[in-house]
Amino acid sequence: MATSIKDVAREANVSIATVSRVLNDIDVVNEDTKKRVLEAIKKLGYRPNIVARSLKTQRTKTIGILVPDISSGFYPEIVRGAEDVSNIYDYNVILCNSDFDSEKEKEYLRVLSEKMVDGVIYMSSSLEGEILSLINELSLRTILVETKDKEESLPSVTIDNIKATYDATKHLINKGLKKIAFVGVTKDNMNAWSDRYIGYENAMNDSNLPIDEDLVFLKDLKVKSGYDAVEKFESLNKRCEAVVCASDEIAMGVINAFRDRGINVPEDVSVIGFNNNAFASVFYPKLTTINQPSYDMGSVAMRMLIKMLSKKQSEQDETKEKSQYVLDYSLIERESCK
Structure with a gap:
C-alpha cells in the first residue's frame, strides 16, 4: 500500500497541514519541524500526488523544454x-522534439499547456506570429533560447548571431x-539561423x-544540406575559396562532399562552422567554428524561468528586470581553414 501524507504526519508527530506546508516550501514551519518532516518523508519513501498538489498550489513543478x-x-x-538547474530546484522536465516543424511546435505547446507545466524553455524553428499568439493565448510563461522574437516581448538567452x-x-x-560561399537558412525566417546569413552578407558588403x-x-541546418550545396555548386561549375556554414552539421556535409x-x-x-557541437573537435579535419556557450544558455534560461515562476504576477509587473540576455561567443580556430 502506498505511503500517504497521513503516514508522514504520524511518523513526524505533526499535523497533515504542517507536512503540506513543508512540501509546498511555505516558510512558516520552523527548521526543527521541517527537518523532522523531511526525515519522515525519506524514511517512508513518500512521493506526493502531483495532480492533487497542483490543484492546491496551481503549480506542477514541471518545465517543458521544446x-x-x-x-x-x-x-x-x-x-x-537547463536540467541541471531544474534538479537543484526540484523541478521535473518534459522534453519535446519538433523536427523543425512549426505545426509540431504548436501541437507541443498545446500539450504542455494541457499538462499544466509551470513554464516553457523554447527553442523555435520559426517565431512566426501564430506561434507567439498561441503562447499568449495559452498563458505559457516562456523563455526563448538561441533566438528572440522581433518585438522582444518574451525573455530570451542568445548570442549576437549576426x-x-x-x-x-x-x-x-x-x-x-x-x-x-554560404550554406544555411534563408534570412526571411524569424530565427537566429536566418541572422547568420545577414552576418555573412554584411561582412561581404563591408569588404x-x-x-x-x-x-x-x-x-536547413542538417548534414545533407551541406552535401547538397556542394553538389549544386559543382553542377554549376562554381568553385569557391571558402564556405561559411550556419551549423557544424552543414560544415561536415560540405567537407564530405568536397x-x-x-x-x-x-x-x-x-x-x-557554427555552434562548436560535440563532434566539431573530433571530425576530420577538426572544425574551425563559432562557439556558442550552449550549457550556459540552458542553465541561464532555466534560472530566469524559475525566478519568474517564484514571483507573483504583480511583483513581475512592478519589477522591470533585464529579460534579454546576450551571452559571449568565441571563434575557435582548428584545422578546416587555411
Missing part, C-alpha cells in the same frame, strides 16, 4: 544545462579569401566583395 532537433550535436548540451557570422566571414576574408547567388544555398570529389579541406578550400 527543441527543434534532439539529434543535433548542439541542443542536448542546452538541455543538460556579429558572430560577420566575424566568421571576416576571419576568412582576412586570410585573403574572396570567393566565399566590397560580391556575393555570387550561385554560391548561396539556403535550406572529399568525395577529390577537393581537400583546407588545402583547396576553407570551411568554417
